[in-house]
Amino acid sequence: MSTRVRIGTSALEVAPLALGANVFGWTAGRNESFAVLDGFAAGGGDFIDTADGYSAWAPGNSGGESETIIGEWLRARGSRDAVTVATKVSTHPEFTGLAAANVRAAADASLARLQTDRIDLYYAHFDDAETPLEETVAAFSGLVDAGKIRAIGVSNYTAERVAEWFAIARAGGYHLPVALQPHYNLLERDFETNGLRDVAAAEQLAVFPYFGLAKGFLAGKYRDDAAATAAGASPRAAQAVTYLDDRGRSMLAALDAIAEREGVEVASVSLAWLRRQPTIGGPIASARTTEQLAALLASMNLELGDEDLRALSAAAA
Template identity: 40%
Template structure:
């Protein structure tokens, strides 16, 4: 039986793997998206993560496509009470940002004006009366944190939002927000969504600072890109030609190093010993880290999803975890990538 995990010190309990939906309406059409969500739900999954801007950059559309697909699925399946729906606010939405009417700052950011408008829009696209976890997608240096948290608190008080979280915050930004919530008696972030994996360029900063804040103050961690842009699936081979794709070019630039390939080789060895695949081992390592609640995975097909869901039943030994941590030398990887 799957053990659901508490999100920080909140009352939310999540399936150990969240389902990311950035690909919905982009590399996975609506029919495929419905099949993926059906398979996730059938496996016991209850945590779907989206954002208002998904997939604004993919086909030149003004955003909201992923939320709309998730909303139609939830309505069609009638399972709203079973699901934890998370979305985000901050990015630019709509068309006509360069019309000389100062529209950019009216349709993005973390001001009270935009947060209240963006939440209402997300509720309509999702076809729900509340959002379970409403997250600030990244910081807005132009808006005081007091204003942002006050607006989010108002949404909770109205019943539009149940919990609030943040994404892509540094340790000091998260501490600033938690301090402000405490001193001003405002709603506090219950979760943070950082980029974090064995190969993440920000792994050092996360483990040195942000992870410690999360542990100390009971903030749940729900990382994005837990498979390092697909590197940790083992599909890239040391010294072989790259497949033709934007993702492959990005990985070559950000993640191709002898240190990182040594990590992948270790994952393959551990996976073979457990009759698993490298991606499952990489996710199982993440789930063993402090403050970790649910890494957010993405899939373009049911077969990809089912393979990743096998992580839930994979139990790594302390020896396995220690060996993976020992080999995955992010200081060495950073030095090689910068040279």
């Protein structure tokens, strides 16, 4: 069974895979979402990643749909204490930005939708240049003091701004972040060179990358342009096929070789590579159906050798 991961310097421990809940209430309805959550828990998963803005972009939605479904599932299954829930603030249409009053109001709204008394990990979803960082840092720390959140995370921040958050927090005696959520996968490698990995290592942040499967491309689902328009294709398919160039094909060939040898799916190999990178606590990956879930869960127990890790890294070069 996979080794459990401590989230930074917090007391939180999770399995090394977060279920991305961005599809709940969007491409996965309530029943499908419940089935995925049930399968995830049955397969050893215990870490769910959502945001208050999921999925305001979908026609007919207003934001908070994902949190609402998760809250209904937690209540129906009585499983709150067995699951670590991460959510985020700044993109809900009614709670945009990171001003202190907004952060507090958004947290209360998320707690209500999630039907819980605490958020385990609360992320600042996107940096807010309009709000002094000192105000945001103090607001998040205050939520920890109030018992509404257990730990703090930052997402989509530059390395410089993450370092600034820590400097402000230390100077003010505030609670420090314990997690970082950047864009990172086999084909998107800026995390390794833009300073974020360095600051994560220096500050003992657990890193949970999003788009771990490059919008489905690194699951091997999109091998020609026609796949993006095929019946049943994901709404992200058009974005996924932008990776379909010589570099992308080289990567798929390397993934295929390992997947065939190990008797697993391509997605499992892609996520297993990500899990083994420095500072990574575990990747985030979403599933619209229980059929997609098996490959994600398998990644937690797939141990790639050093030669495989090097081969995959080189295929993206």
